[in-house]
Amino acid sequence: MSQRGPSRRLEVVDVDLCVGCQCCMFACNRRFGEAGLLKSAIHVRSAGGFERGLIVQVCRACLDPPCARACPVDALKVRKAGGVTLQPAKCIGCGNCVEACTVGAIFWDGEAGKPIICVYCGYCVEFCPYIVIKLEPLREEVS
Amino acid sequence: MIIGDPISRVLYVDLSRKRFWVKDRSELFEKYIGGVGAGIHLLMEECPQGIDPLAPQNPIILAVGQLNGFFPIASKTVALFKSPHTGNLGESYAGGRSAIALRMAGYGAMVVKGASDLPLYLVVTEDGVEFRDASVIWGTSSSYTVGRVIREREAGAGVRTIMRIGVAGEKLVTYSCVVTETYRHFGRLGLGAVFGSKKLKAILISGRRSLKPVDYKLYREVYQKIFKALTDSGIMKKYHDIGTAMNILPLNELGGLPIQNLTSTRFEDAEALSGEAFAQNHLGRRVACAHCPVSCIHIAALREPYVHEPYFYKTRMICYDYEPIYALGTMLGIGSREGVLKVIDEVERLGLDAISTGVALAWATEAMQCGLVGEGETGGLKLNWGDYKAYVKAIQMLAFRETPLFNALACGVDYASSVYGGREFALAFGGNEMPGYHTGPSAHLGFLVGARHSHLDAAGYSLDQRLLKSGEEASAGKIVEELFQEETWRQILSSLIVCFFGRGVYSPVTVCRALKVLGYQLTPADLEKLGREILKRKFEFKFREGFSFKKLRIPERIFQTPSPHGKLSREFMEEALKLYEEKVKALLGNL
Ligand code: SF4
Ligand code: SF4
Numbered sequence: 001m002s003q004r005g006p007s008r009r010l011e012v013v014d015v016d017l018c019v020g021c022q023c024c025m026f027a028c029n030r031r032f033g034e035a036g037l038l039k040s041a042i043h044v045r046s047a048g049g050f051e052r053g054l055i056v057q058v059c060r061a062c063l064d065p066p067c068a069r070a071c072p073v074d075a076l077k078v079r080k081a082g083g084v085t086l087q088p089a090k091c092i093g094c095g096n097c098v099e100a101c102t103v104g105a106i107f108w109d110g111e112a113g114k115p116i117i118c119v120y121c122g123y124c125v126e127f128c129p130y131i132v133i134k135l136e137p138l139r140e141e142v143s
Numbered sequence: 144m145i146i147g148d149p150i151s152r153v154l155y156v157d158l159s160r161k162r163f164w165v166k167d168r169s170e171l172f173e174k175y176i177g178g179v180g181a182g183i184h185l186l187m188e189e190c191p192q193g194i195d196p197l198a199p200q201n202p203i204i205l206a207v208g209q210l211n212g213f214f215p216i217a218s219k220t221v222a223l224f225k226s227p228h229t230g231n232l233g234e235s236y237a238g239g240r241s242a243i244a245l246r247m248a249g250y251g252a253m254v255v256k257g258a259s260d261l262p263l264y265l266v267v268t269e270d271g272v273e274f275r276d277a278s279v280i281w282g283t284s285s286s287y288t289v290g291r292v293i294r295e296r297e298a299g300a301g302v303r304t305i306m307r308i309g310v311a312g313e314k315l316v317t318y319s320c321v322v323t324e325t326y327r328h329f330g331r332l333g334l335g336a337v338f339g340s341k342k343l344k345a346i347l348i349s350g351r352r353s354l355k356p357v358d359y360k361l362y363r364e365v366y367q368k369i370f371k372a373l374t375d376s377g378i379m380k381k382y383h384d385i386g387t388a389m390n391i392l393p394l395n396e397l398g399g400l401p402i403q404n405l406t407s408t409r410f411e412d413a414e415a416l417s418g419e420a421f422a423q424n425h426l427g428r429r430v431a432c433a434h435c436p437v438s439c440i441h442i443a444a445l446r447e448p449y450v451h452e453p454y455f456y457k458t459r460m461i462c463y464d465y466e467p468i469y470a471l472g473t474m475l476g477i478g479s480r481e482g483v484l485k486v487i488d489e490v491e492r493l494g495l496d497a498i499s500t501g502v503a504l505a506w507a508t509e510a511m512q513c514g515l516v517g518e519g520e521t522g523g524l525k526l527n528w529g530d531y532k533a534y535v536k537a538i539q540m541l542a543f544r545e546t547p548l549f550n551a552l553a554c555g556v557d558y559a560s561s562v563y564g565g566r567e568f569a570l571a572f573g574g575n576e577m578p579g580y581h582t583g584p585s586a587h588l589g590f591l592v593g594a595r596h597s598h599l600d601a602a603g604y605s606l607d608q609r610l611l612k613s614g615e616e617a618s619a620g621k622i623v624e625e626l627f628q629e630e631t632w633r634q635i636l637s638s639l640i641v642c643f644f645g646r647g648v649y650s651p652v653t654v655c656r657a658l659k660v661l662g663y664q665l666t667p668a669d670l671e672k673l674g675r676e677i678l679k680r681k682f683e684f685k686f687r688e689g690f691s692f693k694k695l696r697i698p699e700r701i702f703q704t705p706s707p708h709g710k711l712s713r714e715f716m717e718e719a720l721k722l723y724e725e726k727v728k729a730l731l732g733n734l
Contacts, residue, residue: 019438021431022243022301023215023370030366033359035213037247037302038351045301049290050325050430051442051460111353129374129436 008120009061009083010042011136018054018132020044024124031123039109041118042133056132059083059105059118067117070100076117081138086117144173145357145661150209150251153185156265156272158341159199159257163272165250172251176658177208178638179221179234180677181252183684186223189254192687196227196333197315197340199258205346206252208639211242212354213362214657215370216645218242218432221637227340228317228333228499228555229574231688232681234595235331237306238432238642239324241348244304248350255343264307264345266297269352277344284310285492286322289345299349307345308335309494311542315339316553318499318576319542322491326430326440326462330496331597332575357662365656372648374436382644386441387465388418391473397608397707399582401469403476403528404505404568405700408581412478416468421480427460432642439644445484461488469579470501475508476528489535493542499555502576504537506556507548510565520548520563557696567699572596573690581701583607583708584715585622591695591716592723593630594681599643601630611707619719627726634677635670679730686731692724 028040042058061083068076068084075090076097093113098106107116122135144151151169156162171181182204189202203224210217220241226233245253249269259274262281266273280289286309293305304323311319312335319335320328329335338344356362382389394400395413402410414420418441427444431437442462449455461484471490472483490497508526510516518525522545526533537549544550551559556576560569570577572587573596580586585603593600606625610617632651633643641649649657651667658665682690702711 019429019431019440020433021436021438022433023436026215026434029353030363032353033362034353034355035362036351036353037243038353043301046324049287049294051287051428053428110351127370127436129438 007081007138008122008135009138010058010118010120010122010125011134012056012058013132013134015054015056015132017130018044018056019130020046020050020054021129023127023129024133027124027127031121038111039116041105041107041116042124043105043107057103057105058133059120060103061120061138066100066102067097067106070096072096083120083138084117085119086115088112088114091115144169144209144663145355148354148661149249149352150177150207150246152250154250154253154267154272156253156255157257158255158259158263158343161259161274165271168251172209175673175677176635176638177211177251178206178640179223179634179681180208180638180673182206182221182223183677183680185252185254187680187684189256190225194225196225196230196233197336199341200256201225201337201340203255203334203337203341204252205241205245205255207242207246209661209663210639210641210657212246212434213356213661214366214641215373216435216437216648217639217641218435219637219640219642220245221640222321222329222334224334224337225688226332227315227336229596231574231690232594232685233332233334233337234681235329235334236637236640237321237323237327237329238435239304239327240302240433241304241306241323241327242640243433244302244348244350246350247302247352248348249352255341255346258341259343262342262344264293264343264347267346267348268299269350277342280344281313281342282310286494287325287492290322290325293345293347297347299347302351303347303349305345305347307494308338308343309492309542311494312336312339314542314544314553316495316542316544317555318496319494320496322494326442327432328496331498332595333496335494356660358660362660365660369648369653369657370436373645382439383437385418385422386439386463388421388441388463388468390418390465391468392417392419394580394582397582397611398705399580399604399607399707400473401577401579401581402473404474404502404509405570405577405581405704406509408704408706410473410478413473415478415480416472416483418465421463421468424480425484427458435642437644443484445481445488459484459488461491463487466579467497467501470498471534473579474501474505475531475534477531477534478529479531482529482531486531486534486538489538493538495538495542498578499576500538500541502570503541503552503556503559504534506560506565506569507537507552509568510560510563513565515564516548520546522546522549566696570698570700572697573695580604580607581704581706583611583706584619584711584719585610585626587697587701587711588622588716588719588723589626591697591720592626592692592727594678594685599633601626601633607706607708619715619722623719623722623726627723631671631674631678634674634681638677675730682727682731692720692727695720
């Protein structure tokens with residue numbers, strides 16, 4: 001991984017490779033040095049039973065993100081090339097963004113009363129055993 | 144232990160009065176790490192001496208350990224209960240999402256007591272328990288459907304476990320299982336029947352939380368090391384690539400794979416049933432338990448045409464492993480992969496333990512061949528090696544306990560052979576049917592003396608193979624020593640609770656380091672002592688409930704069919720048994 005942070009986004013390469021181990025979720029939570037699932041910005045669940053495969057939910061770094069539009073206090077700053085950055089000090093914890101995300105990629109941290117949104121750091125990628133997810137350059141850089 | 148870690152919370156549920164409460168049991172979880180260590184104490188407390196395992200007083204203990212949620216491949220939950228199958232210690236493990244869900248819901252253990260008047264299922268979250276009506280799904284013919292119904296109706300997708308029973312559990316088959324996440328099981332010793340006796344169809348547990356280690360930096364460091372060892376090194380390759388079915392060919396070659404009720408140990412169709420052949424022809428999906436990068440769960444896709452509707456097909460997704468292929472394949476002389484998959488699927492649908500079911504049917508086939516039972520006893524069904532269609536039918540009759548023979552078989556081969564004869568080829572040890580290893584004396588000794596009469600108590604099959612390789616002629620004393628050591632150490636892994644597939648990575652030193660992240664200062668010697676103490680408690684329970692080494696029956700068949708170590712001798716086994724008994728006596732006296 002060459003570059004982290006704002007110039008990258010997380011991409012689901014091939015969901016059919018996913019085994020549902022949730023190592024990515026535990027990794028994301030470990031960004032804060034903690035164990036568990038509450039603070040994970042990526043979520044993996046079965047598509048109605050393991051026999052039917054899996055679904056990986058994570059921020060797609062939209063160009064015109066509906067979550068930002070739904071935020072009444074502009075706590076979600078839109079990044080130039082797509083995606084948002086949460087400004088926790090502004091956030092009033094209303095949860096509108098969670099409702100607004102079409103792909104259900106915003107989660108709720110009940111402890112902090114704030115949304116959890118991917119920061120495109122790529123830590124999870126290092127723990128996915130099957131290269132289901134990877135960090136991609138943002139669209140602007142691609143073009 | 145981390146101060147304030149919710150693992151010390153034990154959730155008590157009374158099904159009779161539909162009530163629940165939470166107690167802090169820090170003392171248990173601090174000292175015994177959790178898992179079986181804490182669980183065996185809860186069982187001792189909650190299970191009245193001498194009760195009928197199907198009485199409401201029999202408790203179900205579900206417990207997790209300190210490492211669950213913290214470290215990879217710590218993915219198992221232990222269930223403790225009095226077994227309706229052996230009438231003694233019931234101890235069974237399952238992965239799936241069970242352990243993570245219980246830990247993330249904020250409990251170290253759950254104690255389920257009493258019995259409901261109406262069928263119900265439980266929904267467990269950090270807020271407690273909800274009691275839901277299950278009368279509509281009681282009697283549903285497939286355990287898959289039960290999962291589907293509850294999944295659609297309840298919240299928590301991705302962070303929940305749904306443990307459920309099939310028809311076999313409702314009918315109190317003494318080796319019915321509890322299925323979790325469709326493909327994992329509390330397989331052995333009949334937890335399904337205990338659920339059934341309580342009119343408990345399912346338990347859903349869900350939760351999300353974040354746990355704070357004592358040392359953040361050390362946590363990430365130790366985690367990274369363990370994760371790397373699990374994914375990079377060759378240690379896990381076997382389970383990773385082909386899965387446990389990988390063992391079929393080597394064991395067949397060795398002459399340790401039981402065929403047709405252990406009348407032989409080499410199977411002409413072994414190639415066809417090999418893990419390699421399953422992978423090549425049927426492997427449709429790979430799945431992992433939560434927090435395990437290995438993904439040993441191999442699922443076959445079986446495509447079949449509908450007989451009466453041309454151009455209609457269904458694709459069944461069926462999980463296969465070494466043990467089911469042995470019990471429901473080679474033991475029954477079934478040489479076709481499709482046939483084996485169909486038999487496995489039936490066992491899965493009805494919620495039976497694969498090993499006990501296969502061994503029971505293998506005994507019945509031989510009993511039929513030598514005229515101990517006839518078509519009168521089987522309701523006209525003929526059992527012949529390899530006839531998988533007849534076995535599918537037999538499994539249904541077994542689960543529904545049709546005809547006196549299948550009704551008796553629903554209590555295991557020990558019981559059925561006490562009614563119909565054929566003791567010498569009734570392959571049960573301590574009342575539990577034999578796992579798939581005729582590798583030598585250590586395997587069988589392990590089945591006999593292991594606290595739960597499982598190949599996983601002390602992995603005698605592995606010791607047999609090591610001795611074979613080294614060419615050493617081990618004495619009974621040496622085998623006893625090694626098995627005892629292994630079983631002692633496994634109490635620690637079973638308390639943490641780390642999946643045994645990760646045992647190569649979780650050495651005593653690594654376990655101490657991992658526990659340090661959680662504030663423990665333990666040495667490998669401390670762990671050994673603790674392991675002994677937990678094993679001691681298990682034997683205390685066993686003796687309290689009437690276990691005796693003297694009562695252990697060794698089926699004659701294992702002395703008739705040669706093993707890779709040659710023909711086994713009864714004298715040798717009896718000597719080893721005596722030595723093991725002395726060891727356990729010393730353990731009980733000396734701590
Ligand atoms: S890229 Fe970073 S923030 Fe986003 S899901 Fe992965 S670990 Fe979490
Ligand atoms: S780590 Fe990879 S394989 Fe595992 S759940 Fe996440 S995306 Fe799927």
